[in-house]
Amino acid sequence: MRPDKSLTSFDIRLYRHYRIVHGVRIALAFVLTFLVVRLLDVPEGSWPLITMVVVMGPLSFLGNVLPRAVDRIGGTILGAALGLVALQLELWSLPLMLLWCAVSMFLCGWLTLGKKPYQALLIGITLSVVVGAPTGEMGTALWRAGDVIFGSLLAMLFTIILPQRAFLLWRIHMADFFTGFDRLQQAGLSPNLVERPRLDKPLQKLLNDVVKLRALIGPSSKETHINKGILEAIQTVSRNIVCTLELQINAWWASRESHFVMLNAHTLRETQQMTHNTLQALSRALYEGSPVPVKRNSEALAEIVDELSGLLKDREPGNRYEAHIYGYVWLSLELARQLEMLSQLIARALRK
Numbered sequence: 280m281r282p283d284k285s286l287t288s289f290d291i292r293l294y295r296h297y298r299i300v301h302g303v304r305i306a307l308a309f310v311l312t313f314l315v316v317r318l319l320d321v322p323e324g325s326w327p328l329i330t331m332v333v334v335m336g337p338l339s340f341l342g343n344v345l346p347r348a349v350d351r352i353g354g355t356i357l358g359a360a361l362g363l364v365a366l367q368l369e370l371w372s373l374p375l376m377l378l379w380c381a382v383s384m385f386l387c388g389w390l391t392l393g394k395k396p397y398q399a400l401l402i403g404i405t406l407s408v409v410v411g412a413p414t415g416e417m418g419t420a421l422w423r424a425g426d427v428i429f430g431s432l433l434a435m436l437f438t439i440i441l442p443q444r445a446f447l448l449w450r451i452h453m454a455d456f457f458t459g460f461d462r463l464q465q466a467g468l469s470p471n472l473v474e475r476p477r478l479d480k481p482l483q484k485l486l487n488d489v490v491k492l493r494a495l496i497g498p499s500s501k502e503t504h505i506n507k508g509i510l511e512a513i514q515t516v517s518r519n520i521v522c523t524l525e526l527q528i529n530a531w532w533a534s535r536e537s538h539f540v541m542l543n544a545h546t547l548r549e550t551q552q553m554t555h556n557t558l559q560a561l562s563r564a565l566y567e568g569s570p571v572p573v574k575r576n577s578e579a580l581a582e583i584v585d586e587l588s589g590l591l592k593d594r595e596p597g598n599r600y601e602a603h604i605y606g607y608v609w610l611s612l613e614l615a616r617q618l619e620m621l622s623q624l625i626a627r628a629l630r631k
Contacts, residue, residue, distance in 0.1 A: 330430025354401025359424030362409025445498035530607035
């Protein structure tokens with residue numbers, strides 16, 4: 280899919296209720312698969328249903344289901360081949376058949392700890408299903424293997440119809456993250472408050488929410504072919520800015536005297552406004568699928584970084600509240616740098 284695809288209002292509504300959509304999709308897929316199995320009178324008809332649920336059930340996104348289905352088909356074919364050989368060997372010698380199964384399961388166990396554990400696991404599962412057929416019943420074994428492949432293909436088909444894409448959900452949640460971060464930043468550093476607000480729980484929730492998005496990185500990379508390292512870096516910097524904001528709020532409210540000094544610092548108020556503008560630009564860019572809003576803000580953000588750097592260089596030692604004030608200035612500079620880095624990373628992710 281194109282990473283710069285603009286999100287429509289329908290997309291946003293759909294992905295905000297993706298669990299309901301996923302449940303409806305599986306329900307329809309199960310009913311339709313059941314009707315197909317009954318109408319075609321498929322032998323061992325429970326296996327397509329089981330396979331369809333196993334492939335589609337735990338993973339709702341196209342970037343997850345298609346590789347999982349391909350792995351299942353590959354593992355099924357190899358497992359079925361090993362099982363058919365085992366059934367043939369059983370006609371000649373049971374010990375030889377058991378030795379073959381032991382070697383096959385050793386291979387399964389060894390491959391399970393490799394790069395494709397699911398496919399390796401399916402080799403063992405399919406082998407177990409096939410050798411569970413009555414002795415010499417090659418037809419039953421073949422039908423079971425074929426049913427598993429049939430169920431995997433049906434799962435791929437139902438997933439492709441109005442597919443759910445992890446990258447679109449990731450964009451929506453990241454946009455929500457920047458919006459929520461902006462609200463906490465304005466609440467924590469508001470010039471209209473006389474007492475420090477209690478933001479520990481909202482900050483922790485914001486951090487937990489962005490950490491959960493790591494699960495979407497793998498399928499998002501597969502769907503869009505965006506370098507996984509770029510998405511990982513966005514996640515890392517996003518976590519860092521939450522920690523930076525928490526420290527910033529601590530420095531902002533560290534003492535009454537330093538707080539009044541910072542309230543009257545024109546550059547710091549401009550920095551807070553620029554942070555607000557940058558967060559809005561990042562959120563808008565993720566919804567629109569275009570890095571243009573971020574690029575428009577980059578030059579102004581770079582100027583703020585230079586201005587804050589100058590404040591640190593020109594500081595006058597000996598001020599009683601210097602640690603609090605310049606600690607806040609340094610954290611503002613660090614936050615501006617992190618937002619600049621996020622702007623560059625998101626612009627790269629949304630590039631065609």
